[in-house]
Structures are given as C-alpha cells and as structure tokens.
Amino acid sequence: MMFRRQWLALSALALCALVPCAAQADTFPSRPIKIVVPFAAGGTGDVLIRSLQEPMQRHLGQPIVVENRLGASGSMGTVFVRNAPADGYTLLQVGNSTVTTPMLQKSANYDSQKDLAAVGLIATTPMVFLVNPVVPATDLRQLIDHARANPGKLEFSSAGRGSLAHLATESFNQAAGLKMVFVPYQGAAQAVNAVLAGEVKVALTTPSDAINAFVSAGRLRMLAVSSEKRSPLLPDVPAISETLPNFSINAFFGISAPAGTPAPVVARLNDALNKSLAEPAMQAKLKALGMFPRPANADSFAQMMKRDHALWTSVITKAGIEAE
Secondary structure, eight states: OHHHHHHHHHHHHHHHHHSHHHHHHHHOOSSOEEEEESSOTTSHHHHHHHHHHHHHHHHHTSOEEEEEOOOGGGHHHHHHHHTSOSSSSEEEEEEHHHHHHHHHOTTOOOOTTTSEEEEEEEEEEEOEEEEOTTSSOSSHHHHHHHHHHSTTOOEEEESSTTOHHHHHHHHHHHHHTOOOEEEEOSSHHHHHHHHHHTSSSEEEEOOOHHHHHHHHTTSSEEEEEOSSSOOTTSTTSOBGGGTSTTOOOEEEEEEEEETTOOHHHHHHHHHHHHHHHTSHHHHHHHHHTTOEEOOOOHHHHHHHHHHHHHHHHHHHHHHTOOOO
16 A cells, blocks of 8 residues: 555656646746836836736736846846746846846846746837037938048947947947947936037937927937837938948847746746737837837747847947956
8 A cells, every 4th residue: 555655656746747837837827926127116117017017917817016126237136037936926127238237247147148038028119319419410321421530529428338328329330430439427318418418429319208309499419210110209210220221229128037937837928918018008108108019929039139149249349348
C-alpha cells in the first residue's frame, strides 16, 4: 500500500512537470497582477499604465495594481521585475530607456535583451524637430545646409545625457553628416525652454500642446517629425525621412515580464492588452496624449526592441558616448 501511494505521488509530480504551461494557461490569472512603473507618478508611462488599469482588469478578471519604483534612471524598478517570479503576476512598463540605460550606466545591472520577456506594445509617438526662429532655415534641408556650413556652431538640447532626445539627435547628426554641439538640461521642459530663449538653437523632443502653441505664436519653428511617415496629428509637417531616407525614431511604451514567463501566460496578457487598446475610450486617451495605439503580438514587440537595441548600440558607438 505504501509503495502504491509513493508511486501515485511520483506520477503526479511527473505529470505536473510535463504540463506546467497548460495548467498555467488554464488558471492564469488567479490573483492580482502588479505592473511596475520604473519612474515617478505623473510621467507619460505612468499615465498610460493607469489608463489601461481598468480595461485590463475587465479583460483579465483580476485587479491590476500599479506600483511606482523609481531610481537610477529606471534601473531599480527594472531589476525588481527581473528578479520577480516568471509567472505573469509582476510586469514592467518599458520604453526606450529600458533599452538604452544598460548601455550608458555600468550600474544598471540588467540586460534588456536577456532579462525581460516582451508582452506587448502599447503606443508610439514621434518626436518633433524644433529650431529657434533666428536659425536661417524654414525646412530641414536648409537646416542641414546651414549646419554643414557652420560646423560646431549650432547647439542642440535634450533632457540629459543619454536621453532619447540626445540619442535621437546624435542619430540625426550621423545620418546628415553634421556636428551639432550637445548641451544637456534637466528635463524636457528645460530643453525646450533653452531653444525658446535662444541658449541653444535646436531640439528634437516629444510633442505637446505647449510646443504647438509656441509654434503657432512664431516663437519656435517645427521643421519635421521623426516618424517614418508624416503624423496624422501634424499632417503639414514633413517627416525627417523625406529628407533623410529611412530615418525613423519614435518614443515607445510597452509592457514586459521577467524572462522565462510561460508563452501561454504572455499570450493571455497580450490579448488583454490589445483588447484594451481597441476600446474607443482608450483610443481617445491615446490621441489626447499625441500617441498612436500599436497593438501587436509579443514576438513583434520583442523584435522591435531588438532593432532598437541594435540602433542605439551603433549610435552610441559612433558618437563615442561611454558608459558611466
């Protein structure tokens, strides 16, 4: 009798080892899910996740808890999720900086390609190319010609060293063969204000209603958008790619999980995310933020992050930016 009970127990253990994914797919989720935002409350990523909180709860049938774990340019929150169980109950809001921070900070302590599993892309937004009106250029070609004729005399601002704006402008420099001078600021608002004041002449930054108002008032000139094609929200503004073919850089926001999260669990989360993004109320919120919903499967999002990794590795190497 004892042998029979032992045999049954061992058989049950073997069966569980053989079909863990199927069991998880059938029962997931069975408790609340935490989404970690690795930056302060009120930022764009935080606003997006909190907007998704209610519809994703409905589609998953479980509460969604949003937790801000900020510090070290997003590394603290990212490492926290990396170290969490790979069961789908702890997720991470990711963006461009998730990819670039380990390239620029020796203390980041994570690998964006190995330590995280892509769940899905939420949205993207193009950047806008701004100049102070004193610059003698009304289009991008004129700006490039002016910068080439005056190497080292045109400055650009960004929200700090290694920010998306910094790296995107370095990518623009490399594509156009320019040598504009980088001047870092503390935050995107200060970087734009520096162009307004004429402290620097150029900024590539994410759009906002305030920027549109400055452009309408003639205090800034918007020469281009960074998306592959013109933005439906700014149809009269050319894409950089119309002057520099194949140039395309967008800010992106998505969700990832710890590496090793079972594929059926990732698929369940991806399905809930995409259904949430398809809802008219969510589409309206994204449009109000100047963003475009980008529902996609997890594999497509993983490939996008891989391309981003290759792009920024090349840009950082060519620009001679060293990790600190």
